[in-house]
Amino acid sequence: MGHIMVKTLKYGFYTLLGLIILIAIALFLMTTVIDANRFKQPLQSSMSMMIGRDVQIQGNIDWRIYPWLGLSAQKVAIANPQAFDEKTFATVESADLNIRLVPLIRGNIQVANITLEKPMIKLIINAQGNNNWDDFGKENQRPIEDQAISQESTAESTDSETESGYFDLGSIKIAEINLKQAQLILDNQQTQQTVQLEDFNLFSKNIAFNQLIPLDLSFAFQATENNRTILAGTLTFGGELGIDEEIAQNQGSILDDIKLVGDIEIKPLAFEKLSIDNLSTKIDIEDNMIILEPMQIDLYQGQANGSLIINLSKEVPFYALSENIQNIQAGPLFADTTGTAHIDGTANATLELSARGKDTKTIMDSLNGNIKFKFSEGELLGVDVPYLINWASAVLNQDTMPKQEADGKGTAFGILMGTADIEDGMINNTELNLTSSYYQINGEGTVNLRDKAVDYKLQAEILNLDDDNPFQKIQQALGGNIPFVINGDIEQLRVQPDFPMIIQARAGSEIRVQVKELFDEDKLKEVSEKAKEILNRFTQ
Numbered sequence: 001m002g003h004i005m006v007k008t009l010k011y012g013f014y015t016l017l018g019l020i021i022l023i024a025i026a027l028f029l030m031t032t033v034i035d036a037n038r039f040k041q042p043l044q045s046s047m048s049m050m051i052g053r054d055v056q057i058q059g060n061i062d063w064r065i066y067p068w069l070g071l072s073a074q075k076v077a078i079a080n081p082q083a084f085d086e087k088t089f090a091t092v093e094s095a096d097l098n099i100r101l102v103p104l105i106r107g108n109i110q111v112a113n114i115t116l117e118k119p120m121i122k123l124i125i126n127a128q129g130n131n132n133w134d135d136f137g138k139e140n141q142r143p144i145e146d147q148a149i150s151q152e153s154t155a156e157s158t159d160s161e162t163e164s165g166y167f168d169l170g171s172i173k174i175a176e177i178n179l180k181q182a183q184l185i186l187d188n189q190q191t192q193q194t195v196q197l198e199d200f201n202l203f204s205k206n207i208a209f210n211q212l213i214p215l216d217l218s219f220a221f222q223a224t225e226n227n228r229t230i231l232a233g234t235l236t237f238g239g240e241l242g243i244d245e246e247i248a249q250n251q252g253s254i255l256d257d258i259k260l261v262g263d264i265e266i267k268p269l270a271f272e273k274l275s276i277d278n279l280s281t282k283i284d285i286e287d288n289m290i291i292l293e294p295m296q297i298d299l300y301q302g303q304a305n306g307s308l309i310i311n312l313s314k315e316v317p318f319y320a321l322s323e324n325i326q327n328i329q330a331g332p333l334f335a336d337t338t339g340t341a342h343i344d345g346t347a348n349a350t351l352e353l354s355a356r357g358k359d360t361k362t363i364m365d366s367l368n369g370n371i372k373f374k375f376s377e378g379e380l381l382g383v384d385v386p387y388l389i390n391w392a393s394a395v396l397n398q399d400t401m402p403k404q405e406a407d408g409k410g411t412a413f414g415i416l417m418g419t420a421d422i423e424d425g426m427i428n429n430t431e432l433n434l435t436s437s438y439y440q441i442n443g444e445g446t447v448n449l450r451d452k453a454v455d456y457k458l459q460a461e462i463l464n465l466d467d468d469n470p471f472q473k474i475q476q477a478l479g480g481n482i483p484f485v486i487n488g489d490i491e492q493l494r495v496q497p498d499f500p501m502i503i504q505a506r507a508g509s510e511i512r513v514q515v516k517e518l519f520d521e522d523k524l525k526e527v528s529e530k531a532k533e534i535l536n537r538f539t540q
Contacts, residue, residue, distance in 0.1 A: 072097075074095075096115040115180070124187045175206065200218075234267060319355050322353075330378065343380060346378065348375075378416060429446065438462065484497045
């Protein structure tokens with residue numbers, strides 16, 4: 001009896017094995033003999049029904065069974081909704097997918113590779129404010145009879161997936177994913193803004209949720225507004241990415257369930273008129289915290305080294321910037337960032353800044369920190385100290401105001417240095433010193449970043465003057481220094497003598513002259529001695 005059972009099991013096993021071999025041979029012959037393009041139309045219809053958009057496979061399709069269940073398609077196009085003038089939402093030059101069959105039956109998705117060549121997606125917000133992606137996959141895009149079938153199947157599949165955990169995100173594994181020369185476009189026709197990612201290349205392997213996976217990507221980007229480029233550059237990244245499987249249920253920030261660590265390089269980078277040769281940094285994103293450190297920026301023949309921390313865990317983001325600036329050419333930098341260069345020269349500085357806010361204004365209004373700066377071998381552009389001295393002399397002596405040169409001559413210096421504290425968007429520059437071969441200028445002032453108001457009071461001393469030099473008398477009459485002010489809007493500064501100080505000095509000079517005329521020198525000495533005697537009596 002036992003011998004018969006063993007033989008029965010033996011023959012049964014051989015029979016089953018034979019059936020499997022026959023099925024495998026049949027599947028192999030089917031995939032090699034039968035042209036997959038015969039099923040192109042049903043495949044297009046199924047995909048169209050699934051996503052609610054017309055899908056066209058304009059090239060060939062191919063399939064395979066062994067060793068992976070695979071499908072390839074050429075020249076795939078997905079249509080836009082009918083309300084949009086542009087007919088195409090997305091295209092793929094070539095798509096290739098290979099997936100293991102047996103794990104799929106068990107509810108585990110194990111993909112050998114996904115390769116997309118030259119995929120293109122164009123997201124549009126039209127002039128009426130409607131976009132071309134909100135309806136993606138919605139039932140109202142399908143024929144009514146298809147909707148009914150789809151709703152029934154969706155309900156059944158949802159129930160079965162809920163009960164059995166079928167297609168749990170944690171079970172998805174992809175051996176390799178490769179995007180080649182992808183393109184993503186966002187066209188906002190309401191605001192006339194566009195964002196383009198070009199030549200987007202991405203490679204990753206051993207992909208699964210809840211673990212770090214290797215990631216390499218590169219792309220060129222450009223943002224425009226009213227056909228004017230406001231941001232452009234080329235980015236490369238190499239590092240690791242981790243995505244929590246709970247990301248699908250997350251209703252908050254996507255950064256709650258993402259960890260990213262690696263190296264970023266952007267070169268070149270243009271923001272408005274600001275030009276950066278190279279930006280390289282290590283990046284660490286976790287728990288809604290973005291840390292860029294160390295960060296190196298090469299710009300305007302110099303370099304900035306430091307760190308940037310962005311904390312997005314609260315409702316209002318927090319920013320902290322620490323920078324050490326070395327040998328940057330200040331004139332071109334200020335001209336490109338503010339539109340006007342008030343200082344030229346080689347800049348060195350240290351910055352420790354922090355702020356909170358969701359927009360530029362709020363960030364500038366909340367800016368705090370401190371700055372130490374030093375400019376070497378430069379020029380105060382638009383500040384003509386000799387002209388200011390002549391102007392002050394004219395006011396002091398009640399002469400005709402001197403004529404200024406039309407080109408707005410500047411003042412060269414050897415060193416310009418100072419320190420400033422920043423509190424709630426107000427820069428308080430308590431120490432400002434300029435030295436040159438001819439002048440020594442000291443002063444202090446404020447810059448209000450909220451309304452761009454500048455207010456500085458400065459004292460200029462002319463160096464190495466002879467006693468008979470007319471400027472020496474002017475300088476002595478003004479107490480040893482010639483006062484002037486810089487104030488107004490940061491883009492339209494006014495530079496002029498400090499008239500109240502000069503008028504006060506002139507009034508004092510006139511009083512001294514009148515007193516001298518009333519009392520001769522001997523009489524003044526006698527009055528002074530009498531005053532001292534009276535004072536001594538009261539103090540004894």
